[in-house]
Amino acid sequence: MTTGSTTVDPVAVRRAVEDVPDPELPPVTIGMLGMVHDLAVADDGTVRVELLPTFSGCPATEMIERDVVDAVREVDGVDAVVVRFRFDPPWTPDRIDATGRERLREFGIAPPGGAVPSPRPEGRPALPLLVTPSPAADADPRPCPYCGATDTVRDSDFGPTPCRDLRFCEQCQQPFEAFKTF
Incomplete structure (x- = not known):
């Protein structure tokens, strides 16, 4: 997970991804919604992110992808970001964490x-x-x-x-x- 002399911190990458706000529900992040399925940081500085959309026809996937790419590029050492949306396994509301549930309730x-x-x-x-x-x-x-x-x-x-x-x-x-x- 190094590029040149820079090591990419996978914890920082995960935090950057999980902190991306949902564009349709601003009080919650995609991490709180449980949309982050998998994340990998390669030795060449490429980050691969797999997300589970909340609905197969979710109109916000392009915005989410753009926001994830922008957030991950801010992490030191990241050279490229690849975002993929998966439908297997399907996202379910059971993936929403306790903080996300409380923020949704407040909203x-x-x-x-x-x-x-x-x-x-x-x-x-x-x-x-x-x-x-x-x-x-x-x-x-x-x-x-x-x-x-x-x-x-x-x-x-x-x-x-x-x-x-x-x-x-x-x-x-x-x-x-x-x-x-x-």
């Missing part, structure tokens, strides 16, 4: 995990949808990121990006986004 997005299933409350008007939420929607409730209540429902399988859906909290009456489970 108003609920990652999956830990909620007790509850039936869909009746009587609350909902936006008319052309597509009915999937049958598994009620089996995957999420705690509200605003008040912590577990009395939440999925309003739509479709959110602002392909990896998120729309939810609603019955207790505080707030809509929120959640990462889909795939």
